[in-house]
Amino acid sequence: METPLIEFRNVTKRFNGKTVLDNINLSIYENQVTTIIGKSGTGKSVLLKHIIGLLKPDEGTILFQGKPVNKMKKAEWEAHRRKVAYLFQNNALLDSMTVLDNVAFPLRQTTNLSKAEIEKRSMKRIDDLELAEAVGKFPSELSGGMQKRVALARALVTDPRIVLFDEPTTGQDPIRKNMILSMIIHYRKKYGFTAVMISHDIPDVFFISDRVIILWEGGVGFEGPYEEALKQNVPMIDEFLRSLDGFQDQLTGLLSREAFKMHYSAMLGAAVTETKYSAALFGVRLNILYEALGAQAAVAVLKALGEYANRYFNSIGGFSARHSRDEILTIFPHKNLAEARKLVEGFSHELENGVVDHIRNIAWKNSDAATCFDIDIRAGVIEISPEDSIEEIIQKGRAEQEIISTHRCDLGGKVQ
Amino acid sequence: MKEQDEKKLPLGHENEAPYEKGGPARTAVFPSRGRSNISPFFAFIGGWAIRMIGNFGAIAVFFFLAFINIFRSKQIREITNQVYYIGAKSSLIVILVALFTGMVLGLQLFYTLVKFGSVGALGSAISLSLVRELGPVLTAIMIAARAGSAMAAEIGILRNSEQIDALYTMGIDPVRYLISPRIAASIISFPLLTAFFDLVGIIGGYLTGVVLLGTNAGTYFYRVQSSLGMVDIRGGFIKSLVFGAIVSCICCFQGYFCHMRNDGFGARSVGMATVSAVVISCVLILVSDYVVTSFLM
Incomplete structure (x- = not known):
């Protein structure tokens, strides 16, 4: 069995007699994104601060690669600690320094790199996070969202092996929220770091998480993959996840997964025998766009796709929701397969004029950045029966997916 | 377990409440000896003394870590x-205070020495007072008020x-980055500003003693030089x-641990830390002045 990178064994932490973490046992594995969720005041930040050594447990042990932290020599612990970066909930930017100085600060203090090299690395991170115009400003001159991105740039500038994100998307608009989550997953793939994240952005955060830890009443309510959390049918987990998931996907304007489930159940409840239903699963590989044009463009395309799906299918009684980062599921009540295919064909023309054109425009604007890429929008149209669960519909839809609209770097766009 | 608890009770009090942390149980154990009125007083003094010793120990460790860094x-x-920041930017206020201190000394000492017919000793009196006592003490108090409170x-x-x-999470030792430079800068700046104070104070004494009240200038400076x-x-x-x-260590310590204060949180804790920093610094300047003087004499 794989040794966890970080392991909490019977960790208890009290503040002024109040137990915040009560006999916690959990594991965080290397090269995974682990998301910690829980109500406010359940000790999520306290847990994160234990990992980096800002707090020490009153009882229990924390193990780093199988070795108890309290038995490590100072130099060994310092060496481990330097691999970890921490993004604070309130950013904790050094308010007497400019954005550039804040980002460059860890490099200046902990490395012997040349001044030019430090500036180059810092500017790279600043550009990645679209902060170029704020380089000479002080934190107090920035919006909350920009401050968060500066803190993120500072956390990533040293290329850490483990990054602890304490609510990285709080205070961001839906577009930037998704951009930051995309960026976290992108950097994780690029640099291979382990991410531990506190977030309330359900469901978005689950699309990028390998494991979920739910803190509940001072203990660990659940630990494992998100899909398992949904299958558990533990009332408190179910209630908690549902309470966090709103009725609308903030980014795309589509239904949230929970609202979608409710619509689907209502539709089945009102079903008349022999009524035909169909569904379509749309997909676009956002990581291609992200690599070629950046997070902002990828998120803009997803947003446009959601808006088009909403506009086109709502008018005929359909309803849609995002089911993973780059998949949208639409249900067509009272439509058989042939009718649904016809609708999707019409939708593909809309996409050609709207979404793919949008991609082309962005690609054209970024033509100097050698942005040559192919991207397809796919759809899998299927007929569904009332016994089908949403997961089964998604599986069937994936199996049937074919290209409905495409952008080629050399030919421009064409409809297939 | 119950037997063990009972064994803890003193003879003759087996049926009373067992020991507990806090006051009420203690008074119940010794009700008839009249100690209930005195013991809280001693408990208070003892608690205060333990806290003080703990604080002194913490300050000593804090200073040691900062100094080696x-x-x-x-x-x-x-x-x-x-x-x-601590030295150059404090020089104006130090010079101003030194000038008027010297001038006041010149006035006071002139009229005192006139009574004994020893006006010629004015230069000696002013220079010795300033160099030995007033210069270091007043400079330290002024810097504690200006730079210490800011620290x-x-x-x-x-x-x-x-x-x-955040510094800690970036792998930067906060004591090394924040405290050590301030302590080093204070150790460098205090003697330099004291020298300024002494010089300007002597000039202040000259202005009142010689220019205003007519003492001989040659005598004044000869006495300064010879004494x-x-x-x-x-x-x-x-x-x-x-x-x-002392000033830099106390002021940095108060700020660094302001989140552990009992008398306030957040902005209030910063305010209280600043007040404590200046008050404790001033008291310790005078206490240590006496101790150092007694060693030097």
Whole structure:
């Protein structure tokens, strides 16, 4: 069995007699994104601060690669600690320094790199996070969202092996929220770091998480993959996840997964025998766009796709929701397969004029950045029966997916 | 378990409540000996004494860690910045205070010495008072008020906004980055500003004693030169070094641990830390002045 990178064994932490973490046992594995969720005041930040050594447990042990932290020599612990970066909930930017100085600060203090090299690395991170115009400003001159991105740039500038994100998307608009989550997953793939994240952005955060830890009443309510959390049918987990998931996907304007489930159940409840239903699963590989044009463009395309799906299918009684980062599921009540295919064909023309054109425009604007890429929008149209669960519909839809609209770097766009 | 608890009770009190932490149980154990009125007083004094000893120990460790980190790499730039802030930017206020202190001394001593027919000793009296006592003490108090309060407030705000924690998470020792340069800069700046104070104070005495009241200028400066020995100057500088270390350490300590205060949280804790920093610094300047003087005499 794989040794966890970080392991909490019977960790208890009290503040002024109040137990915040009560006999916690959990594991965080290397090269995974682990998301910690829980109500406010359940000790999520306290847990994160234990990992980096800002707090020490009153009882229990924390193990780093199988070795108890309290038995490590100072130099060994310092060496481990330097691999970890921490993004604070309130950013904790050094308010007497400019954005550039804040980002460059860890490099200046902990490395012997040349001044030019430090500036180059810092500017790279600043550009990645679209902060170029704020380089000479002080934190107090920035919006909350920009401050968060500066803190993120500072956390990533040293290329850490483990990054602890304490609510990285709080205070961001839906577009930037998704951009930051995309960026976290992108950097994780690029640099291979382990991410531990506190977030309330359900469901978005689950699309990028390998494991979920739910803190509940001072203990660990659940630990494992998100899909398992949904299958558990533990009332408190179910209630908690549902309470966090709103009725609308903030980014795309589509239904949230929970609202979608409710619509689907209502539709089945009102079903008349022999009524035909169909569904379509749309997909676009956002990581291609992200690599070629950046997070902002990828998120803009997803947003446009959601808006088009909403506009086109709502008018005929359909309803849609995002089911993973780059998949949208639409249900067509009272439509058989042939009718649904016809609708999707019409939708593909809309996409050609709207979404793919949008991609082309962005690609054209970024033509100097050698942005040559192919991207397809796919759809899998299927007929569904009332016994089908949403997961089964998604599986069937994936199996049937074919290209409905495409952008080629050399030919421009064409409809297939 | 119950038997063990019962064994803890003193003879004759087996049926009374067992010992508990806190006051009520203690008074119940010794009701008839009249100690209930006195023991809280001693408990208070004892608790205070233990806290004080703990604080002194913490300050000593804090100072030791900060002092050894002065000699680490990448400190010169920060120390220079702090010397500018604590030293150079305090020079104007120190000069102003020194000038008027010297002038007041000139006036007071002139009329006192006239009564004994010893006006010629004015230069000696002013220079010795300033170099031995007033220079180091008043300079230290002025810097404690100006730069010490700023140190406590600035570090306190860094603490409350988690910027100190952020330094730690970036692999930067907060004591090395924030405290050591301030202590080094104070140890450098205090003697220099004391020298300024002494010089300007003597000039202030000259202005009132010679220019205003007509004492002979040659006598004044001859007395200054002849009465001041290296022992006096060295003593004054030793004091200012000690004061520099005390003021910077106390002010940084108060700011650094403002989040652990019992008398306030957040902005209030920063305010209280700043008040404590200045008050404790001033008291310790005078206490240590007596101790150092008694060693030097």
